[in-house]
Amino acid sequence: MLELKHELKLAKNRDEKARMNFVSGLRAHVLNDMATGMRAVWDADVEPAFRRARGRGPKDGPEVHKAIKPNEYFKFYSSLRVTAQDMVWQSVFPPLERNRPALKDKAAKLGRAGKARGSLTLDPALEVPRSVSAIDVHLMAGNYDGEYEEGDLAAGALYDNGLAVFSFGLMGQNLDDIGQSIAGFIKLKYPDLKPRRILDLGCTIGHNTGSWKDHFPEAEVTGIDVAAPCLRYAHARAEAQGRAVHFKQMDAQSLGFPDASFDVVFSSMFLHEVPRKGIEKIMAEAYRVLKPGGLMLHMELPPNSQLSPYDAFYLDWDGAYNNEPFYKPFRDCKPEELCWRAGFDPKKYLQFVIPSIGWYGEQVWREAATRPIGVDNDKTGRLTDGILWYCFGAFK
Amino acid sequence: MRRTIRGGRPYFFADPAIDKILNMVVVLASEVWTLRERLAAMEALQVRQGSLGAGDIDAYDFGPEDEARLAGERKEFIDGLFRVLQEQVEEAKARVARQPKPEAKAGLKGKPKSRPKAKAKAKAKAKAKTRARRR
C-alpha cells in the first residue's frame, strides 16, 4: 500500500497497515492478473461461442457483457472486485475514526488565516445535487459530502487514504499522476499558452489540482467542488504540501465566476459522475468562464465509440456494479459533440492519450507530446499496469 | 513446475463455484494459522530474551528492504489464494493453442485490434512482476 506523504496521513497500527497492504495487493491481482485471465477466457470460449450462435462477433460492450455474464470466471472476477472495492473503504474506517479529532486539529492549524498560502471558501447555502447527496459512489459509504459533525473533513480523509489503497501504486506517490502527467504535457505541448488563471472542476481533495500550480507557478489555481468535507480536507492538504491553491464550494453547473475569467478549465475523473443534463450545463459554463484562446480540458474514461466492444465492456463494469449510474451514459456520449454543443468550434476540438509519467517515465511521456497515441488501446483509461490517461477538450 | 491439475478436479456442490470458494477460504485459513503459529513463536522467544515491550509491534515500521521483500511475498500469497481460478484461464489458453485460428480460416472480421500484442503483453507482465516485488 502507498503511504501518504503529507502531514494529514492517518496514524495506523501494524495490523491496519497489513490489511491495507493486502487489499492493495488484492486489487492489483484482480485488475492486472484476473483481467488478463478474463480476456483469455473471452478469446478462447465466450467469443467463439457467440460467433457460433450469431454468425458474427459482438457489436458493442453490452453484447459482450450479456455474453460473458454467465461465465464463471467473470463471476469470480466481479465478485472479487466488489469485495476488494468494499475492503478498500473498510480498511480505512478504523484508523480514520480513531484519528478524527487529531486530524481536525491538524487541519485547523494548517489552514489558519494569515499563515495559509491558499484559501477555503464554503457556501453553506449551496444545494448539493442529488447525483452526489443521494448515492454512495463506488461503494464509498457516506460519499463525498457526508458530514457527521460541525466542520467535518472525514470524507476527505476517507477518500485520500482509500485512494492510496485503491490505486495500488498506479496513481503516483502523491495520488497526482493524472495531474502531473497532464499539466506537464500541456505545458510541453502548448508553450505559448502561459495561463494566468486555472480552474479545476470537481476537484474533491485537490490531489490533481496542485499539479497545475507546480507546472504553472505564476498562475492562480482554483479548485471547486460541491462537497464541503472534501474541500476542507483539500485546503489543509494543499497547505501541508506547501501549495497555494484556492478552494471554493460551488456547483460546476452554475459557476460563480464572471465570463472570460480563466485561461484553462480542467477536470479529471469528474464528468462520468455527473448526469447527462448536468454535463451539458457544465460544458456550457466552462465555455462561458473561459477567455477567448483559453483551453478546456477534461481527463476522462475513453468514449465507447472509440473502443473495441470488449474494451468498452471492460470499462463499463463500474457502471453496472460499482454504484456509478452516470458512468455508461457518459461513456456513450461523443466527446466532440459535447464540446460543439457547448459552443466550441468543432475545428478546435482536441483529444490526447497521455502516458502515465509515473509508469512510463519522462522520456516516453515527452515523446507522446510529439507523437500522438491512439485511443483504441487496452491500457487507455484502464487502471492496470501501463495505464494511459485519456483527455478531450477544445480551445475557445 | 505446473501447479494445475490435469484432467481437472472433482466438484461436489450443485455449483462448482462453491467448491472453489471453499478452496480459497481453506487456503486462507491455512495461511492465517501459519501466521499465528509463527507470531506466537516469535513473541515467546522475544519475551524470553527480554527484547520485546508492550506496543512495540503496533508501533513498528518496516525498512524499505523488508517492505520490498514483503511486497513480493504478499503477491505470491494472493496469487496462491486465487490459483484455483487460474486453472480455467490456462485450460482456455491451452485449447486455443491447440486449435488453428478460426478467424484466419473463416476470414471473419471484427477482432479487437489489440490482439497481436502477445509479446508486448508478456513483456509488460514481466515488468509488472518485478514492479510488484518493488511495491
Ligand SMILES: C[S@@+](CC[C@H](N)C(=O)[O-])C[C@H]1O[C@@H](n2cnc3c(N)ncnc32)[C@H](O)[C@@H]1O
Ligand atoms: C471522482 S471525483 C473527482 C476526482 C478528482 N477530480 C480526481 O482528479 O481524481 C468527483 C467529484 O465531483 C464532485 N461533484 C459532483 N457533481 C458536482 C457538481 N455538479 N459540481 C461540482 N462538483 C461536483 C463530487 O463531490 C466529487 O468530489
